[in-house]
Amino acid sequence: MNITTEPSCEIEGLSISVVVYWPDPTQFAQTLDSLAAAVAAFRAVTLAAPIDLYIVDNGGLPDVCVALDKFRSHGFSCTIIAGHGNVGYGRGHNLAIERSASRYHLVLNPDIDLDCDALIKALNFFEAHPDVGLLTPQIGDDQGHIQYLCRRYPTLLDLFVRGFLPARVRWFFSRRLARYEMRDVINEHDVVWDPPIVSGCFMLFRTSVLKELAGFDPRYFLYFEDYDLSLRTHDVARIAYLPAVRVVHHGGGASRKGSAHIRMFATSAFQFFSRFGWKLL
Known part of the structure; x- marks a missing residue:
């Protein structure tokens, strides 16, 4: 599929x-800089789009005055909710x-x-594609490799193996994880329609779809809120993986963030499976 570099004037x-919670100041500043450049490029071809x-x-x-000044210098609105x-x-x-x-809303991680x-x-x-309500990009890591963050519906075993087993043990489950992570269809070239679950680190919505869904389910404190929102989006609109849109994600998994994150992960997983259905193996 060929994608032109100039969107229509209807946008x-x-x-x-x-959303930030004690972010790494250097990484957050880098995120804001890249966002400012992407938004400025967008504004250059969409003229007065707010x-x-x-x-x-x-x-x-952290202090983000310098980064926010870059946004305001282009006439963009910046609001801190605290x-x-x-x-x-x-x-x-x-x-x-x-x-x-x-008309559109981007949910973005600070990394x-x-x-x-x-x-x-x-x-x-x-x-x-007016039937698309949610778009997910090609997400890379620090080494330039694809992060396979589109997912099929998980089992408890998938989550445990991927999140908590050491790499040398995960190797024995590589075929299983490859299926869960949709490695058979996710690549650098092909649009993939309707992946069941996409990552919350970058979710670009039609705002009307997001409003219809009432945003994220507030009962999830952390983890699985994006799984929940992805599955609910399928009820009202299509989802597309678009590899021409590229971002780099510097985040890490729950098991690398300590016991508090493991507890939050387990709590949210229980809530998710209780709502959408349990799959063990």
Whole structure:
């Protein structure tokens, strides 16, 4: 599929929400710099399309005045939402989604770097495919490899093996994990329609779809809120994996973040499977 670099004139605004909780200051500044470049490139071909950035401070927001000045210098709106405490990832984004009046809304992690033309290609794809409500990009790692973050519906064994077993043991489950991670269809070239689950580190929505779904389920504090939202999106719109849109993700898994994250992971997994159905093996 050929994707032009200039979206149609019908695009009517973009809002972006970034939820932070004691982010790495250097990485967060890098994310904002790459976002500013991508948004500026988008604005260059969409002229007066309004751009609204919401930074939701769940705690520990570093000084981002320099980065935000770059946004404001282009005429973009920047709002810091603070004072609510650590309400969790999904509820944090919902605070921004409730305020959004844009045509498109980007849910973004504070550890993502965007290619300069990422937003141009993504929004142009939306304009060409009105049935698409959610787009996920090609997500790379620090070494330039694809992170396979589109997923089929998980089993408990899939989650345990991928999240908690050491690499030398995971090798014995490589075929199983490859299927879960959709390695048979996810690549650098082909659009994949309707992957069951996509990553919350970069979710670009039609805002109308996101509003219809009432955003993230606030009952998830952290983990699986993106699984839940992905599955619910299929009820109202199509999802597309678009490899022409490229980002780099610097994040890590729950098992590498300590026991508190493992507990939150287990709690959210229980809630997810209780809602959508248990699969053990």
